[in-house]
Amino acid sequence: TQLLEQSPQFLSIQEGENLTVYCNSSSVFSSLQWYRQEPGEGPVLLVTVVTGGEVKKLKRLTFQFGDARKDSSLHITAAQPGDTGLYLCAGASNDYKLSFGAGTTVTVRA
Amino acid sequence: GAGVSQSPSNKVTEKGKDVELRCDPISGHTALYWYRQSLGQGLEFLIYFQGNSAPDKSGLPSDRFSAERTGGSVSTLTIQRTQQEDSAVYLCASSSSTGRPPSSEKLFFGSGTQLSVL
Numbered sequence: 001t002q003l004l005e006q007s008p009q010f011l012s013i014q015e016g017e018n019l020t021v022y023c024n025s026s027s028v029f030s031s032l033q034w035y036r037q038e039p040g041e042g043p044v045l046l047v048t049v050v051t052g053g054e055v056k057k058l059k060r061l062t063f064q065f066g067d068a069r070k071d072s073s074l075h076i077t078a079a080q081p082g083d084t085g086l087y088l089c090a091g092a093s094n095d096y097k098l099s100f101g102a103g104t105t106v107t108v109r110a
Numbered sequence: 111g112a113g114v115s116q117s118p119s120n121k122v123t124e125k126g127k128d129v130e131l132r133c134d135p136i137s138g139h140t141a142l143y144w145y146r147q148s149l150g151q152g153l154e155f156l157i158y159f160q161g162n163s164a165p166d167k168s169g170l171p172s173d174r175f176s177a178e179r180t181g182g183s184v185s186t187l188t189i190q191r192t193q194q195e196d197s198a199v200y201l202c203a204s205s206s207s208t209g210r211p212p213s214s215e216k217l218f219f220g221s222g223t224q225l226s227v228l
Contacts (some may be wrong), residue, residue, distance in 0.1 A: 004152070007133060009150075040221060041221050041222075042114070042201050042203070042219025042220050042221050043201075043217075043219050044219070045216050045217065048216070085116070086117075088152065088153070090153075096168060097143070097155040097158060098120055098153075098155070098217070099155070100145075100152035100153035100154075101146070102151055102152040103150050104153060
C-alpha cells in the first residue's frame, strides 16, 4: 500500500492543453516535494512545499500544498512536449526517508 | 564529480548469483540513500547513511541485502543469491543534510542501475 497515492497514473494530452496531477495521503507531512524523471535518468527535484496552503510557481508549473499538509497538486499550463516525463511526489515526515508516490506518467503530444 | 554516479548502469545476472552495485555521491555530501524502483511502483526506501553509519536500514527487504559506505563517500549495495523479484532499478541519492530530518533537503539522484535477474 502506497503512503502517497498519485492520480491519474497516466495522462496523455495535446501540446497547449493544461493538466493537473494529484498527490493524496492520509498522513501529515512536514514538507512535500515534486520530482520529474525521464527514461534512464534519476528523478530531478522541481519544488519543495513546506507550509500548509502554500502555492509555488515555476514558470508554467504551479504547485499547491493542502491546508492540512496531506495532499498536493501540480498544474501545468500550456503543456509542451518537453514536459513529458514521470512526475513523482514525495513526502517527508520526522525521520530520514522520503515516501514516494508511484508517479504519474505524462505524455505531451506535439 | 559533478553529479551522483552509479555503476554499472545495467546488470544482467542469473538467479542465485551475487551482485554489487556502486554509488559515488556528490563530493562533500554526507547523506546517502538507496532506493529501489519497480515498474509501476514508487521509489522504495532501502537504506540511509550519514557519513559511514547507517542509522536507518529499515527498508532492506531481506538479509540477502546489505550495504556499506567507506570514507564517507562511495557506497556499495550487495545483493546475495539474487532472485527474480530483485529485478528493478536501484537508485542512489545524496544530499548535504547533516542528519536532521529531511524537511526540505534536496536529494540528488544518480541515473540508477537496472538489475535484471534471469
